[in-house]
Amino acid sequence: MTLIVTRRGLIQTGMIGAGSLLLPGCDKIAQNPAVLDTLGQSEKLHRLTQRALGRNALAREYRESEMSPVFRANGSREVVDPAYRAQLAQGFANWALRIDGLVEQPLAIPLHALRTMPQRAQITRHDCVEGWSAIGRWQGPRLSMLLDIAGLKPAARYLVFHCADRYLGKPYYESIDLVDAFHPQTILAWAMNGKPLEEAHGAPLRLRVERQLGYKHAKFVSRIEAVASLAGLYGGKGGYWEDAEAYAWYAGI
Amino acid sequence: MGDRMSADAIPGDVPSGDLVRRHRLSTRVWHAINALTLLVLLMSGLMIFNAHPRLYWGEYGANPDYAWLRVGSARSGPVEQGYLQVGRQRWDTTGKLGLWKDGDGRVQRRAVPGWATIPSRYSLAVARIWHLAFAWVLALGLLAYLVRSLVNRHLQRDIHITRGEWRPAHLWQDVRDHARLRFPTGQAARRYSVLQKIAYAAVLFVLLPLMILTGLAMSPGTDAWLPVSEVLGGRQSARSVHFLCAGALVGFFVVHMVMVVLAGPLNEVRSIVTGWYRLPKERRP
Numbered sequence: 001m002t003l004i005v006t007r008r009g010l011i012q013t014g015m016i017g018a019g020s021l022l023l024p025g026c027d028k029i030a031q032n033p034a035v036l037d038t039l040g041q042s043e044k045l046h047r048l049t050q051r052a053l054g055r056n057a058l059a060r061e062y063r064e065s066e067m068s069p070v071f072r073a074n075g076s077r078e079v080v081d082p083a084y085r086a087q088l089a090q091g092f093a094n095w096a097l098r099i100d101g102l103v104e105q106p107l108a109i110p111l112h113a114l115r116t117m118p119q120r121a122q123i124t125r126h127d128c129v130e131g132w133s134a135i136g137r138w139q140g141p142r143l144s145m146l147l148d149i150a151g152l153k154p155a156a157r158y159l160v161f162h163c164a165d166r167y168l169g170k171p172y173y174e175s176i177d178l179v180d181a182f183h184p185q186t187i188l189a190w191a192m193n194g195k196p197l198e199e200a201h202g203a204p205l206r207l208r209v210e211r212q213l214g215y216k217h218a219k220f221v222s223r224i225e226a227v228a229s230l231a232g233l234y235g236g237k238g239g240y241w242e243d244a245e246a247y248a249w250y251a252g253i
Numbered sequence: 254m255g256d257r258m259s260a261d262a263i264p265g266d267v268p269s270g271d272l273v274r275r276h277r278l279s280t281r282v283w284h285a286i287n288a289l290t291l292l293v294l295l296m297s298g299l300m301i302f303n304a305h306p307r308l309y310w311g312e313y314g315a316n317p318d319y320a321w322l323r324v325g326s327a328r329s330g331p332v333e334q335g336y337l338q339v340g341r342q343r344w345d346t347t348g349k350l351g352l353w354k355d356g357d358g359r360v361q362r363r364a365v366p367g368w369a370t371i372p373s374r375y376s377l378a379v380a381r382i383w384h385l386a387f388a389w390v391l392a393l394g395l396l397a398y399l400v401r402s403l404v405n406r407h408l409q410r411d412i413h414i415t416r417g418e419w420r421p422a423h424l425w426q427d428v429r430d431h432a433r434l435r436f437p438t439g440q441a442a443r444r445y446s447v448l449q450k451i452a453y454a455a456v457l458f459v460l461l462p463l464m465i466l467t468g469l470a471m472s473p474g475t476d477a478w479l480p481v482s483e484v485l486g487g488r489q490s491a492r493s494v495h496f497l498c499a500g501a502l503v504g505f506f507v508v509h510m511v512m513v514v515l516a517g518p519l520n521e522v523r524s525i526v527t528g529w530y531r532l533p534k535e536r537r538p
Binding site for chain 1: 314389489
């Protein structure tokens with residue numbers, strides 16, 4: 001028994017010793033910006049493959065009996081902006097979604113109009129980049145309908161979702177391309193699980209872009225801007241987490 | 254080309270103790286690439302696990318739901334412990350999982366310690382870049398190797414398990430030989446034993462394909478056009494199976510290393526690097 005323990009101890013010491021010699025070198029490579037940039041090119045491969053094989057595929061929809069009993073909220077769960085808090089207190093009665101940028105007709109659509117337009121309701125699975133999933137029911141107008149009303153200019157390539165919240169002090173935003181913008185399941189949800197969206201889940205309006213990970217589903221959406229390029233916006237990478245920490249812009253995987 | 258079946262390369266009887274061609278070029282190249290790829294995937298995967306160290310069965314699963322496996326830290330009175338919990342069973346893993354000290358002596362509460370993850374500091378974004386890039390290497394490498402091995406008949410000749418080898422008596426004999434560390438010698442050493450074949454076939458046709466399929470099942474984009482998660486019983490089930498298969502591959506690696514050491518490490522390592530293998534001398538009856 002003593003022998004085994006000693007041996008194991010020796011092996012452990014050896015491994016930790018070898019590790020402490022190897023690790024710093026490997027870790028430098030692991031975090032080298034040029035290496036990460038090269039490996040990060042696989043994001044394009046993911047996007048092109050998925051677009052080639054399932055450009056118009058629909059995300060799976062579930063029955064009510066399959067929904068999560070409790071839908072976890074994460075990211076910003078409340079918004080400190082006083083203008084937002086005033087709107088929240090009034091039930092967003094005087095709130096309007098702005099659509100501008102490269103559009104023929106800039107719009108300001110009141111929340112009550114968004115609620116009375118033709119709607120899409122879907123029970124879908126929300127997959128967080130961290131690994132957890134929750135299933136909920138989302139309802140709202142299709143984004144494509146709003147874009148048809150505003151009329152995209154030919155130069156428009158991306159839609160940027162400006163949000164009312166700040167996360168760790170920086171404004172949250174996200175962006176998607178036109179393939180996802182015109183996808184039938186891409187909606188602006190004002191209702192979740194049969195009730196108006198709660199603040200923790202992004203009231204009054206949350207983007208649902210069902211074939212991508214949770215961080216793309218911008219909460220507290222207040223303005224949608226059509227742009228030709230993402231380069232000039234915020235950190236230039238098309239989203240809060242993309243700017244902050246090298247998360248992929250295309251989050252279909 | 255060193256890329257040929259050993260039996261073809263040296264015709265006739267080869268006296269034991271002689272060098273023979275054992276591993277083809279395609280096997281050796283893939284083995285080297287795969288060893289590195291699996292290490293990167295394992296270590297970056299453990300970092301991804303750190304972002305949410307809980308596993309579930311079914312379609313959904315998040316903090317409010319029941320996790321069949323979880324790693325964390327908990328305080329009872331003045332004592333804080335790291336733990337691994339499976340079902341209702343909880344083990345104290347302080348220093349190893351859930352609560353450990355990093356190289357600078359700082360207490361960390363992530364599930365898997367930094368020496369086992371890529372990168373060593375917590376970064377889900379960086380781990381995903383490594384993991385998702387090397388996932389391509391794994392998938393395309395496995396595909397190329399399997400196609401090549403079908404064409405050069407490596408699978409049919411060396412991995413295919415014959416009816417005779419499946420006989421319980423034969424299997425039992427091989428188990429006994431392994432337990433007594435009696436490894437084949439002479440001409441018999443040119444062929445894999447049935448336990449070896451089962452292990453390699455399980456890795457090639459079960460574990461590695463399942464890793465790739467369960468990985469694809471977790472991608473919300475892929476899940477829309479390829480309903481793998483549905484077949485596997487849900488996205489969180491796929492994530493659990495992904496984790497269990499990774500554990501099985503680590504188990505394979507440990508046994509693989511033990512066998513290499515027991516069977517003669519220099520000869521074995523030479524054969525997987527250069528292809529040349531010295532047949533062990535036949536035992537005197």
